[in-house]
Amino acid sequence: MASPLPVRDGVGATRLHLPMSGPWPTIGAYMAERFFHLDPERLLRRFDRGEIVARDGTTLTRETALGAHEFVWYYREPPVEREIPFEIDVLHQDRDLVVADKPHFLPTTPGGKYLQNSALVRLRNLLGLAELTPIHRLDRATAGLLMFSVRPETRGAYQLLFERRQVEKVYEAVSALPAGWDAASPALGGESFPIVYRNHIEKLRAQVCVQVDAGREPNSETLVELIGSDDRVLHTRLRPHSGKMHQLRVHLAALGAGILNDGFYPELLPEAADDFDRPLQLLARELRFVDPITGEPREFTTRRTLQDAPRAR
Structure with a gap:
């Protein structure tokens, strides 16, 4: 409408x-x-x-x-917003598509306490594109790649890519080193890498965390690969097959490797002001798909990194 x-x-x-x-x-x-x-x-x-x-x-x-x-x-009356002191970067722009590199703490769309401090509003103002619309979303706490549609005429074609799971998405995460970690024989939840993890995730109304129902047929799936580790942390690559809310955070927590600085999983912590020095260590790293308009393969990679990733040896 x-x-x-x-x-x-x-x-x-x-x-x-x-x-x-x-x-x-x-x-x-x-x-x-x-x-x-x-x-x-x-x-x-x-x-x-x-x-x-x-x-x-x-x-x-x-x-x-x-x-x-x-x-x-x-029009919503703008709240008194706390400024998010990180810039959003434009990696690609053409007549149909904008690909941006979102920082931690910036929501994808306006809502709640955030209007001007959202990826969508910042980009609309920066690029002068009033009809810019996100094709998918990232949690406010997650950094990395976001795709936006420029024109309503081609928006549906890009949205269908996500609905039909024709976009390859790759994430990275850093977790505290799990108890009993053996670098010579790396495993999580008793399974060796690579790990395919599945469960049933449901978002219930008025609850900030999703619920996991072990008795129901799985509706979410993630491939978890090991990138590396040191004496502090575990670095993993995540390839979600589905796109349920908080899926990656839930799956790593279930495997005993909850993501660093996650205030939701495995335990919901009391609400607190953002600590800009402790971002959630989750990054949307890569997007790959065949462009539905041009038929050409597309591949985008974030320029961001996770600050707590294992130190280079």
Whole structure:
């Protein structure tokens, strides 16, 4: 559904689906209850300023009755954001595709506490591309390669590559050296490398961590290869066959090699402010695919490295 409002400062308008009936006499009354954490008078003043519109662009007022419109659009009021002090780099740009190298801590898209400090908004503003849209996503904590679609006309072709698992993705991770590690006979979870790990992962509503159900058919799979180790850490290469949320973090934790600085797995730690000196040691390193528009093979590699990788010998 097309937005009646243009992209502003790199951020698209938010769409809200309204009930067509209920105990609220007006749309404003519903929104004041829906967004109870906001000052209701401040929200209603946005109606007075003409900042909340219907699908055809009509501005709504405080008195617009509930049921008059099923959807409204508005711009989120920017939060006071903590600056993410790392730059996003553009590795490739053509008329259809942008490939960027995302730093740790930067979310892929706006949400929650982050608007301007998101990969999408930074790139829209940097490149002047209002319709730029991510084709896939990385966790905020994960660094590395991200692909963005430039034009709606070809967006679907690139999205299908991911849906059909026709993109080869390669990651790197650094974990604390597991107890009992034997460099002469390296293994995790009793299995020698390379390891194919599978389990069933499910994201439950209102939970930040995914759930693993050992009794269900696996829906996630990762090939884990050994890159190296030293007396501190283990360095692995990860080739996911599926793309479940937090899959790589869950799989390494299940094998007894949870990724360094992971506050979610194997144990959910209390929420804390970002420590920019201790990024999650997970990196989206490589992307390979056959371009659906040109038919040419494409290959991209991050320029970033993991700071806690084994020291060169």
